[in-house]
Structure formats: C-alpha cells, structure tokens
Amino acid sequence: MSYVRIYMLLTAIMITWGLNVSILKIIVMNTEPVTITALRIFTASIIVILILFYLGLIRLPKKKELFYIFGGALLSVVFHHFFLAEGLTRTSGSNAGLILGMGPILTVILTMIFFRQKPTVIRLLGFLCGALGVSFTVMAGGVGIHSINLGDVDILLSILSQALSFILINQASKTMDPRLLTGYMMLIGSFILFAISFWKEPNCLSSLADTPPSMWGAFLFSAIFATALGHMSYNYAIGQVGAAEASIFLNLNTLFALVGSVIFLNEAILPSHFIGLILIVLGVLLGSGAMEMWILQRKNRKLPD
Numbered sequence: 001m002s003y004v005r006i007y008m009l010l011t012a013i014m015i016t017w018g019l020n021v022s023i024l025k026i027i028v029m030n031t032e033p034v035t036i037t038a039l040r041i042f043t044a045s046i047i048v049i050l051i052l053f054y055l056g057l058i059r060l061p062k063k064k065e066l067f068y069i070f071g072g073a074l075l076s077v078v079f080h081h082f083f084l085a086e087g088l089t090r091t092s093g094s095n096a097g098l099i100l101g102m103g104p105i106l107t108v109i110l111t112m113i114f115f116r117q118k119p120t121v122i123r124l125l126g127f128l129c130g131a132l133g134v135s136f137t138v139m140a141g142g143v144g145i146h147s148i149n150l151g152d153v154d155i156l157l158s159i160l161s162q163a164l165s166f167i168l169i170n171q172a173s174k175t176m177d178p179r180l181l182t183g184y185m186m187l188i189g190s191f192i193l194f195a196i197s198f199w200k201e202p203n204c205l206s207s208l209a210d211t212p213p214s215m216w217g218a219f220l221f222s223a224i225f226a227t228a229l230g231h232m233s234y235n236y237a238i239g240q241v242g243a244a245e246a247s248i249f250l251n252l253n254t255l256f257a258l259v260g261s262v263i264f265l266n267e268a269i270l271p272s273h274f275i276g277l278i279l280i281v282l283g284v285l286l287g288s289g290a291m292e293m294w295i296l297q298r299k300n301r302k303l304p305d
Contacts (some may be wrong), residue, residue: 006240010249013230013237018256020226021096022264023218025088026196030215031208032201033085038193039208040219041077044227045186047177051232057180068172069184072222076165076231077189083158091151101134101254103286106163107247114167123287130251130283136276166243173239182232248287251280 027036052058059106061069087096108127111117119127172181255277285291 003241006237007249009233010237010246011252013234014249014252015256016226016230018258019260019263020222020230021100021253021257022260023222023226024085026264027215027218027222027305028085028088031211032197032203033089034082034193035197035201035205035208036219037081037085037196037266038190040223041186041193042190043079043220043223044231045183045190047187047224047228048183051228052180052183057177059178059180060183065172065176065181068168068176069181070188071279072165072168072172072181073185073189073192075161077185078192078196079161080158080165081189083154083161083195087151087154087158090153091155095159096151096155099133099152100159103159103163103250104247105131106160107166107243109141110163114130116198120292122292126248126283126285126287126291128283130281130287131250132253133279133281133283134254152213163247166238166247169235171242173235178235178239179232182235186227186231186245233248246288248284251283253289255280269305 004242027040049058105127108119112119169178169181236244
C-alpha cells in the first residue's frame with residue numbers, strides 16, 4: 001500500500017477515534033467502566049478474528065512472538081483501556097484531551113530511547129507543532145487545566161501504555177501481520193479485563209441489564225469501527241510506516257474529538273480552536289514525513305537526466 005493511502009487510512013482512523021472519545025465518555029458514565037470496556041474489547045476481538053479468518057491470515061504464533069502478544073495485550077489493551085475508562089470518569093475533558101495529545105511525543109521519545117533514532121529537524125518541528133496545536137485547541141475553550149487529580153494520572157498512564165505498545169507492535173510486525181497481532185492482543189486482553197471487572201465491580205454483569213438500547217448502539221459503533229477496525233488498521237499502518245510516523249496522526253484526535261463533542265455532548269467550538277487546528281494539520285504534514293517526501297520529489301524532478 002502506498003504512503004498516500006496509508007496516510008488516508010490513518011486520517012480515517014483518527015476521525016473514528018476522535019468521535020469515539022465522546023461516545024466512550026457517555027458509555028463509561030452510564031455503565032460500569034471496566035466491565036463495559038472488557039465487553040467492548042472482547043466484541044472487537046471476535047470481529048477482528050472473523051475478518052482475519054475470511055482473509056486467510058489466521059495462524060498460531062511462534063514461540064518468540066508470544067512475548068509481543070502478551071506484552072501488547074497488557075500495554076495496548078489492559079493498561080491503556082483500563083486507565084482510559086477510569087480516567088474519563090474522574091477528570092475533565094480538557095485535561096484528558098491535553099494528556100492524550102502527548103501520545104506522539106511520548107512515542108518519539110521512546111523510539112529514540114529503544115532504537116537510538118533521532119528525528120530530522122523537519123519531523124521534530126512537526127511533533128512540536130502537533131503538541132502545541134493539541135494544547136492550544138484544548139485550552140482554547142476557556143476551561144483551562146485544573147489541578148492534577150487521580151483521573152489525570154489515569155489518562156497519563158493510559159497514553160504511556162499505548163506509546164510503549166506501539167514500540168512492541170513495530171518490532172512484532174517484522175515476523176507477524178499486525179492485524180493478526182491485534183486479534184490475539186484483544187482476545188487475551190479482554191479476558192484479563194473481565195477478571196479485573198469481577199474483582200473491582202462485583203455486580204458488573206447484572207448492571208448491564210438496565211442499559212438502554214441507545215447505549216448499546218453507541219457500544220456497537222465503538223466496538224466495531226473504533227476498536228476492531230480502527231486498531232487493526234492502525235497497527236497495520238505502524239508496520240508500514242513505523243511507530244513514530246503513525247503516531248503523529250494521533251494529534252488529529254483532538255480536532256475530531258471537538259466535532260464529536262458538538263454532535264454528542266452539545267458543546268460549542270470557539271473560533272480560537274481553528275488556530276489549534278492549523279497547528280495540528282501542520283504538525284501532521286511535517287511529523288509524518290509527508291512534507292519531506294514532497295520536497296524530495298520536487299528535488300528529483302529538477303535533477304537533470
């Protein structure tokens with residue numbers, strides 16, 4: 001798949017994930033957060049496995065791949081989704097949005113530490129623009145950053161776990177299809193989350209009986225499009241362009257999360273948010289390598305035969 005198509009795929013994923021922030025906020029505030037998260041991940045894993053079976057990509061993992069599967073299940077599924085669900089019930093939307101926007105920067109830092117890579121000046125500028133854009137967009141609403149609470153810590157642990165998982169997925173993609181890795185991680189991670197829910201939320205399953213039908217509609221959207229198709233496609237993109245390059249698109253989450261807040265939470269978008277939008281788009285163009293690729297193509301065209 002060409003880089004253009006990968007970038008279009010990543011943008012589509014960010015639209016889904018951005019809208020999913022508001023949907024998850026509604027879901028976890030009206031149900032037992034860990035239980036509904038475990039059920040959502042389990043549903044997504046079944047969908048991923050069915051798709052992989054149809055594509056003929058199902059196979060048993062090799063011994064050396066088990067480390068990446070269980071490590072990814074803990075980081076990308078259990079820790080990330082557990083702390084995200086808990087954090088969304090205990091912190092403000094502005095705090096959560098700002099902390100989640102640190103994902104690309106954390107991924108780049110971890111990539112530099114583990115792989116001893118240094119980003120180019122253009123990409124580094126892109127990461128800085130993206131972080132500034134996320135910060136400006138979130139704080140433009142006038143709510144600002146409140147005092148740090150346990151919810152903020154949960155969101156930070158969530159995004160840190162996800163950034164670490166991207167490193168594992170990037171390595172695992174050398175021998176295993178990232179989409180198959182996603183299915184295994186989700187299935188294993190969902191069972192671990194179920195075990196946690198039985199301990200943390202004793203009446204978890206019985207509480208779901210009173211959930212209104214509209215909530216299940218939101219649940220299915222989140223499970224199918226955001227979790228199953230979204231994570232499967234995103235992990236595939238990591239295997240194609242790398243963890244750091246794919247992670248810069250996470251900055252677009254803030255933009256589409258704002259759109260979701262208008263649609264689902266009846267919140268207003270202020271004109272000042274558009275400054276943040278410009279910085280985010282600029283960050284994506286610079287940090288993803290798209291601008292470098294365009295410059296390189298322009299130079300190659302000017303070279304004499």
